[in-house]
Amino acid sequence: MSNAKQIKSRIISIEPSGSYLHLVLEAPEVANYVEPGHFVAIAVGGVGSGMLLRRAFSIHRATADKSIEVIFAAHGQGTQWLAEQKAGTQLDIIAPLGKPFALPRQPVGCVLVAGGYGAAPMMMLAQQLKQLGCSVEVVLGAATEDKLFGVLESKAIADVVTVTTDDGSSGVRGRVTDVLPDAIKRVSAKAVYACGPMPMLKAVAQVSKELAAYSQCAVEEAMACGIGVCMTCVLPVIGDDGVTRMVRSCVEGPVFRGDRVRWDDVDTIPADTFGAPTGGGH
Amino acid sequence: MSDLETPDQEIPARKMPARKIPDVSSSIDLTTSLGSLQLQAPTATASGCAAAGRELAQFGDVRTLGAVVTKSIMKNPRSGRPTPRMAETPSGMLNSIGLQGPGIEAFLEKDLSWLTENGVTTIVSIAGNNVDEFGELANRLKDVPGIAALEVNISCPNVESRGQVFACNPFSAASVIETVRREWTSSAPILAKLSPDVTDIVEIAQSVVEAGVDGVSMINTLLGMVIDLDRMKPMLGGRTGGLSGPAIRPVAVRAVYQVHAALPQLPILGMGGIRTGHDALEFIAAGASAVSIGTVVFGDPGAPWRIADELGAELAKRGFTKLTDAIGAAHER
Numbered sequence: 001m002s003n004a005k006q007i008k009s010r011i012i013s014i015e016p017s018g019s020y021l022h023l024v025l026e027a028p029e030v031a032n033y034v035e036p037g038h039f040v041a042i043a044v045g046g047v048g049s050g051m052l053l054r055r056a057f058s059i060h061r062a063t064a065d066k067s068i069e070v071i072f073a074a075h076g077q078g079t080q081w082l083a084e085q086k087a088g089t090q091l092d093i094i095a096p097l098g099k100p101f102a103l104p105r106q107p108v109g110c111v112l113v114a115g116g117y118g119a120a121p122m123m124m125l126a127q128q129l130k131q132l133g134c135s136v137e138v139v140l141g142a143a144t145e146d147k148l149f150g151v152l153e154s155k156a157i158a159d160v161v162t163v164t165t166d167d168g169s170s171g172v173r174g175r176v177t178d179v180l181p182d183a184i185k186r187v188s189a190k191a192v193y194a195c196g197p198m199p200m201l202k203a204v205a206q207v208s209k210e211l212a213a214y215s216q217c218a219v220e221e222a223m224a225c226g227i228g229v230c231m232t233c234v235l236p237v238i239g240d241d242g243v244t245r246m247v248r249s250c251v252e253g254p255v256f257r258g259d260r261v262r263w264d265d266v267d268t269i270p271a272d273t274f275g276a277p278t279g280g281g282h
Numbered sequence: 283m284s285d286l287e288t289p290d291q292e293i294p295a296r297k298m299p300a301r302k303i304p305d306v307s308s309s310i311d312l313t314t315s316l317g318s319l320q321l322q323a324p325t326a327t328a329s330g331c332a333a334a335g336r337e338l339a340q341f342g343d344v345r346t347l348g349a350v351v352t353k354s355i356m357k358n359p360r361s362g363r364p365t366p367r368m369a370e371t372p373s374g375m376l377n378s379i380g381l382q383g384p385g386i387e388a389f390l391e392k393d394l395s396w397l398t399e400n401g402v403t404t405i406v407s408i409a410g411n412n413v414d415e416f417g418e419l420a421n422r423l424k425d426v427p428g429i430a431a432l433e434v435n436i437s438c439p440n441v442e443s444r445g446q447v448f449a450c451n452p453f454s455a456a457s458v459i460e461t462v463r464r465e466w467t468s469s470a471p472i473l474a475k476l477s478p479d480v481t482d483i484v485e486i487a488q489s490v491v492e493a494g495v496d497g498v499s500m501i502n503t504l505l506g507m508v509i510d511l512d513r514m515k516p517m518l519g520g521r522t523g524g525l526s527g528p529a530i531r532p533v534a535v536r537a538v539y540q541v542h543a544a545l546p547q548l549p550i551l552g553m554g555g556i557r558t559g560h561d562a563l564e565f566i567a568a569g570a571s572a573v574s575i576g577t578v579v580f581g582d583p584g585a586p587w588r589i590a591d592e593l594g595a596e597l598a599k600r601g602f603t604k605l606t607d608a609i610g611a612a613h614e615r
Contacts, residue, residue: 004341006341043582052373053370053580094583222366224368225581227338227341228337229580230379232365232379234367235365246382266365275383
């Protein structure tokens with residue numbers, strides 16, 4: 001359970017970072033509670049905004065007693081508004097939210113895989129894993145070079161960083177899952193951490209399972225509240241008891257074990273789901 | 283590696299410091315009532331917008347709310363509808379959750395017990411697939427301690443059959459309420475939650491009053507649709523959804539005003555897009571005795587407390603010393 005607080009947070013800086021924006025927020029009240037995989041929900045549009053719902057972003061970095069950072073792309077009305085805000089502006093934020101990545105109890109080999117700005121939470125995670133004595137490989141992929149994030153920073157932390165792009169503009173031409181099996185084998189990875197689009201997570205979960213590594217996937221589901229009250233952001237996940245339930249990605253996630261998410265059934269209610277309709281639908 | 287934790291993880295209430303009440307409203311009496319139910323504060327949560335209260339405990343002391351109105355509970359566990367379940371719309375949102383819930387027994391064990399142990403004023407919302415299920419739920423709950431009122435959700439639009447929106451027809455609405463009334467031997471009031479998607483909401487209100495309700499909750503969401511032009515399909519997994527938020531507020535105020543005009547003695551729990559104390563006072567002036575804060579909680583989880591404070595200030599500004607003096611103030615006397 002996160003220790004979430006709703007606070008007023010001043011923008012310390014907002015700067016372009018490749019194709020993305022890098023937002024630094026003054027948040028001493030929450031910064032110390034942030035773990036890799038946590039997210040922040042930011043109100044957009046100002047007082048009386050016609051956009052009622054917060055935008056959720058995974059937290060890129062937290063500096064003790066001081067700040068939290070977010071990487072985002074301005075691709076909708078809400079994120080466009082956020083992109084136009086200036087240093088000094090006060091935002092209404094809730095953080096930290098969600099269930100973070102679970103860390104291994106012993107030092108083991110780990111591979112961190114991310115697509116695009118899904119790399120945002122991975123540097124903080126890589127740092128913590130290194131501190132635990134894990135060997136860490138990072139695989140970063142994107143459609144094109146300008147959509148990559150965190151390559152340099154990852155190289156400073158991880159033992160090996162592999163880059164893939166769909167068009168070959170940087171690193172290996174192809175998908176992250178093309179290079180993932182080798183990365184897993186190189187560090188004898190017991191744990192694979194992933195953040196990115198759903199098809200990528202599905203593929204990462206599958207490759208990890210085949211190579212007997214646990215995968216932890218941070219999902220991106222559309223959320224309304226981010227705090228667990230609205231039941232919007234659900235997906236079918238198999239519990240410890242073997243039963244599939246529609247669970248909230250904001251509270252039970254956003255990090256799930258890759259082998260527990262029914263990736264092919266996302267956006268459906270599988271017939272064997274707890275409480276599924278017995279005919280005719282709900 | 284840690285396993286996936288149990289899906290219904292326990293969320294402890296955080297101890298919060300005592301709330302500061304603004305000076306301007308400290309002299310205003312905000313207590314009110316819904317029939318025999320006395321409320322210490324005028325703002326409640328709205329069904330479906332605060333789960334069973336526990337998550338909101340991170341943001342305020344839920345014991346100080348007028349009431350927590352729980353998400354509608356059904357007899358059996360229910361998965362709800364496929365995703366996407368939400369589309370943001372101008373000053374509002376469309377949802378097609380479809381009453382996802384754990385079923386009455388798990389609700390009693392996990393949710394109501396938490397509310398009761400923490401001394402939260404709890405209004406339990408119930409929903410049935412048919413008239414008999416409403417009766418069974420009322421029967422199951424009648425002797426359970428800690429239920430301040432029963433809200434009968436006869437108006438959820440997120441059901442496969444429009445025939446299940448009982449509140450769209452005065453006879454089916456009355457039939458549900460008569461059954462619940464018969465089973466509900468508790469002295470706690472019964473509220474019927476009404477739909478605005480009707481030609482004459484006063485007719486529906488009259489029919490549920492004759493069937494024995496103690497009050498009405500209004501309004502539920504309006505049936506709506508958003509088309510995703512990239513997929514050239516309705517955006518929501520359930521195709522249609524319920525529209526809520528400030529976009530529907532004037533519809534809700536109108537509905538409260540009409541029902542209060544026709545049935546001035548009928549207690550009304552008003553809701554529909556309330557975002558500020560100013561909005562809340564519109565509902566009170568239209569004839570509501572208390573208000574529920576719904577969709578706005580998704581963006582501002584502290585809203586039920588903030589709006590109570592703001593309502594006090596709005597009343598003070600207009601020379602009221604008691605909230606109850608403002609109920610129905612917009613009607614000609």
